Amino acid sequence: MSETTIEQLRIPDSLDGDLAADFLEAVEVSRLVRRHTWGNDELAYTAEELFDQCHDPYEWYVVLVARKGGAIVGRAGIALPLDDNTELAHVTLDVLPTAEGMGLGRKLLEAAETFVRGENRQIVMVETNHPAATLEEGTGDPIPATHGSGVLPMSSREARFAFSAGYDLEQVEQFSACALPVRAGLTEELAAKAARTHNSGYAIHQWVDSCPEEWAQDIARLEQSLGPDGVAQEPWDVARLREAEELSVLTGRHSMVSAAECLETGALVAFTSISILGHRSDVAFQDDTVVELSHKGKDVGLLIKVSNMDQLVREFPQARTVYTWNAPENSYMLSVNAELGYVSAGMTGQWRKDFNAV
Incomplete structure (x- = not known):
């Protein structure tokens, strides 16, 4: 039986030539x-995309x-933020189905943790993926998340793996998919429903990639x-907004935004x-959907999401699927997604290990 080895992958200077062969093989594993x-x-x-991420x-x-x-049969991607949250490391594990059951996932995770410790990171986050069909089969011994109302069953192989490796389940998100195009007339119907709720008290503004200067501060x-726990998010200002937009464009990503202006105050x-x-x-x-607390309950979330779906179809008619993640307790946004045609595909679990607490 051949021995399994774990090593750090050399990131090539380009995707052309023999030096990129291992990198491309690792991408294929994922x-x-x-x-x-x-x-x-x-x-x-x-x-x-992975090449761009390696040069972020x-x-x-x-x-x-x-x-x-x-042959490469598994990989661990380790993302270490360099600006904010420099105590964190995010680890993504991939092991080929044909190589499961050999302890490769555990060996990769242990190697990743060793690397992370060497970089003086105190917290490791690991994500597990749970298709809906596998969750329907899971019974007994629910693992509750530290934040929110989500749970995962201990009968899930992925959940059991993270739990046995000493990770705490921090959060569970529902993973949903919407097939495009949506039913003809659906967005018009939902926009009219939203307008009846808030009495047409809002105007929609839209843009692609770059926020107009007049709305940047808002x-x-x-x-x-x-945030949902009453804890302020990382500092944001117009300079950081422009920096994020610039980085997005540099990687080829396009962002479509629909924002609601309150006609009474003139603010987004x-x-x-x-x-x-x-x-x-x-x-x-x-991506993000944010509604100011004082404007919730007026279907503003429905209004902006419907508008943005129209913008997506208009700007990128080749798009065939939209994916989203939501906290299970966010019942309003889940109901909005259901109206738009999103179907639950499963759950993702965010697991955390704090080396200082071990």
Whole structure:
């Protein structure tokens, strides 16, 4: 039986030539794992996307690979923020289905933790993915999340793996998909419903990639708004907004934003954004949706999400699927998504290990 080895992957200078062969093989491992998990490869990084991530000026991205008989059969991606949250490291594990049951996941995670400790990071976050079909089979011994109302069953192999490795389940999110195009007339119907609720008290403003200067301060303020636990988010201002927009454009990503202006005050009070990756325009991702507390309960969230779906179809008619993640307790946004045609595909778990607490 051939020995399994784990080593750090050299990031090539380009995707051309023999020096990129190992990098491309590691990308293929990730693609096959996601296809096995979700039934398609729409959530898999392309080689270009992972290459861009490895050159992100705000994040150091390291890849460890597991080899068996010379072939790469698993990988651990380690993302280390360089600007904010420098105590954190995010680890993504991929092991080929044909190599499962050999302890490779544990070996990769241990190697990643050793690397992280060497970089003086105190907290490691690991994500587990749980398709809806596997959760329906899971029974007994629920693991409750530290934040929110989500749970995962101990009968899940992925949950059991993270739990046995000493990780605490911090948060669970519902993962949903919406097939495009949506039913003809649906967005018009939902926009009319929203208008009846808030008596047409809001105007919609839209843009792609760059926020108009007149709304930049409002968007920064909304980004800075308090989180669900009453804890302020990372500092946001117009300079940081422009920096984020510039980085997005440099990686080829496009962002579509729809924001709601309160006609009584003239200020933006809500926005939502959808991203299209630079190297794959058939898949879109629903990003942040923020509504000021005083404007909740008026279907403003429905209004902006419907408007942004229209913008997506108009600007990127080739898009075929939109994916989104929501906290299970966010019943309003889940109901809005259901009205738009989102269907639950499963759950993702965010697991945390604090080395200072071990």
